[in-house]
Amino acid sequence: MEFFRIRRDIPFMRHALVLNVISIITFLAAVFFIATRGLHLSIEFTGGTVIEVEYPQAAPLEKVRTAVDTLKFGEVQVQNFGTSRDVLIRLPVRGDVKQSEVVGRVFDALCAAEGAKTGNVQATTDKGESVSKVVCGQPGAEPVMLKRSEFVGPSVGSELARDGTYALLATVIGIMLYLAVRFEWKFSVAGIVANLHDVVIIVGFFAFFQWEFSLAVLAAVLAVLGYSVNESVVIFDRVREAFRKYRKMQPREVIDHAITSTISRTIITHGCTLMMVMSMYVFGGATLHYFALALMIGILFGIYSSVFVAAAIAMWLGVKREDLVRQGPKETDPDDPNAGAVV
Numbered sequence: 001m002e003f004f005r006i007r008r009d010i011p012f013m014r015h016a017l018v019l020n021v022i023s024i025i026t027f028l029a030a031v032f033f034i035a036t037r038g039l040h041l042s043i044e045f046t047g048g049t050v051i052e053v054e055y056p057q058a059a060p061l062e063k064v065r066t067a068v069d070t071l072k073f074g075e076v077q078v079q080n081f082g083t084s085r086d087v088l089i090r091l092p093v094r095g096d097v098k099q100s101e102v103v104g105r106v107f108d109a110l111c112a113a114e115g116a117k118t119g120n121v122q123a124t125t126d127k128g129e130s131v132s133k134v135v136c137g138q139p140g141a142e143p144v145m146l147k148r149s150e151f152v153g154p155s156v157g158s159e160l161a162r163d164g165t166y167a168l169l170a171t172v173i174g175i176m177l178y179l180a181v182r183f184e185w186k187f188s189v190a191g192i193v194a195n196l197h198d199v200v201i202i203v204g205f206f207a208f209f210q211w212e213f214s215l216a217v218l219a220a221v222l223a224v225l226g227y228s229v230n231e232s233v234v235i236f237d238r239v240r241e242a243f244r245k246y247r248k249m250q251p252r253e254v255i256d257h258a259i260t261s262t263i264s265r266t267i268i269t270h271g272c273t274l275m276m277v278m279s280m281y282v283f284g285g286a287t288l289h290y291f292a293l294a295l296m297i298g299i300l301f302g303i304y305s306s307v308f309v310a311a312a313i314a315m316w317l318g319v320k321r322e323d324l325v326r327q328g329p330k331e332t333d334p335d336d337p338n339a340g341a342v343v
Contacts, residue, residue, distance in 0.1 A: 009260045013252045016312035023309055027197055030204020037207045042214035043090050043152050045161045049102050050150045051089040053110060056142030058084040067113040068106055073097075077212075082285045086147070103149040111136035114144060164218045171222055172196070175229050183236050186317040187310075191232045194310035198228050198301045202294055216291040224298030227273075231266065231306035236314070238262055243321040251320055255311050270303055 043050060053059075064087055065078040074092045081088035091102060111117060116136040137143030172192060179188035199221055206213050238258035246254065277299065281292035 006260050006263060009253070009256045010263075012256050012259050012307060013312060013315055016308060016315065019308040020312055023197060023305070026204075027200055030201045030207070033204050033207040034200070037210065039203065039207055039213040040210045041161070042212050043092075044215045045158075045164075045213075047093045047152050049091045049093075050148075050152070051091070051103055051106055052081060052147040052149070053087045053089065053107070054145045054147050055085050055087065056137070056144070059087045061087065063113050064089070064110060067109040071105055071109055073102065073106075079286055082287065088286065103146070107134060107136070107146050110144060114138075116144070160215065164215070167218075167222060168199075168225075171225050175225065179229070179233070179236070182233070183240065184319065186314050186319045187232075187236050189317065190310045190313035191229055191236070193313055194232060194305040195225050195228050197305045197309055198224055198298055201301050202297050205297055206290075206294070211290055211293070214290065216288070217294045220291045220294035220298065223295065224302060227299065228302035228306060231269075231302060232310045234262055234265065235259060235306055235311055239311075239314075239319075247321065251315055251318075254321075255315055259307055259311060266303060270299055274299055 053064075059080065061078055061080070065076070068076050068078065068089060068091075076092075077088075077090040079088055080086060089106060091106070097105075114136065116138055134146040135143035172195065175195060176188050176192045179191045202221055202224065203213075205211070206217065211217075235258055238261055239254055242249065242254045242257050242261075246257070249257070274296065277292050277295045280288045281296065284292055
């Protein structure tokens with residue numbers, strides 16, 4: 001399916017050097033920020049306590065933050081979660097205080113800020129089960145409710161970080177093997193360099209702006225790896241077809257033709273994907289905010305890297321027709337006027 005077809009090949013590779021210099025500068029800047037600023041890891045990786053509180057109306061975030069800060073538990077994160085009424089509070093690990101005490105003291109501080117005392121009420125779940133809920137509030141008014149509390153130990157957090165690194169390495173190795181078997185080693189090197197380019201830049205954004213790097217963001221990074229290599233595979237496959245069809249074209253011309261012929265497909269595919277991801281970013285709430293943000297950055301840089309990084313590196317590595325098309329004894333040149341003649 002194509003919205004349009006470009007009749008004349010666009011000389012992308014003519015500007016490959018300039019665009020790749022920009023890529024190198026961006027890549028090095030990302031590495032610099034990762035090394036100097038580091039990542040703002042979420043509680044899943046560092047360990048800590050998560051508390052979710054529901055207010056009867058829009059939650060006063062500043063009042064909540066001030067109430068929790070008075071407890072001096074360290075760096076505390078307070079944000080809306082899902083709706084404006086729900087508040088998510090993240091606290092670092094406290095070795096000198098039990099989790100149950102941390103949750104109780106935080107909720108008591110929130111209740112004190114509302115001028116109320118903590119109490120318990122019986123509530124019914126969706127399954128009809130009766131459970132006890134911790135609440136507080138003024139008489140005759142809807143209460144502030146403690147919805148849930150979770151604790152992630154530091155050992156579990158370090159294990160998740162290690163497993164996430166292993167997953168990233170396994171994905172990279174799998175992509176390299178796939179491209180080497182499907183095409184040729186030069187495409188494998190080009191593809192994985194382009195993929196790592198995307199990953200490092202995404203992580204660099206999170207390091208520079210100190211956005212929270214969570215398991216959801218790690219999942220987005222792994223998704224971008226697969227998504228970006230798919231675009232590279234489409235271009236590589238079109239390069240192979242062009243080598244078979246246009247036997248007198250130079251490699252630079254073949255790559256330009258392959259990229260130009262996939263532009264319509266790229267616009268359709270990535271345009272639709274971006275619309276979906278932007279919908280998650282706008283309407284998904286706090287849960288999907290950074291996940292969607294990482295995907296948007298990855299998709300945009302994935303398009304760029306597939307065209308100007310992967311294709312250019314394959315060209316500079318010297319990919320040629322003989323690397324992708326086997327020469328047969330009876331193969332003839334379709335442009336030869338004597339092709340097929342019997343002497």
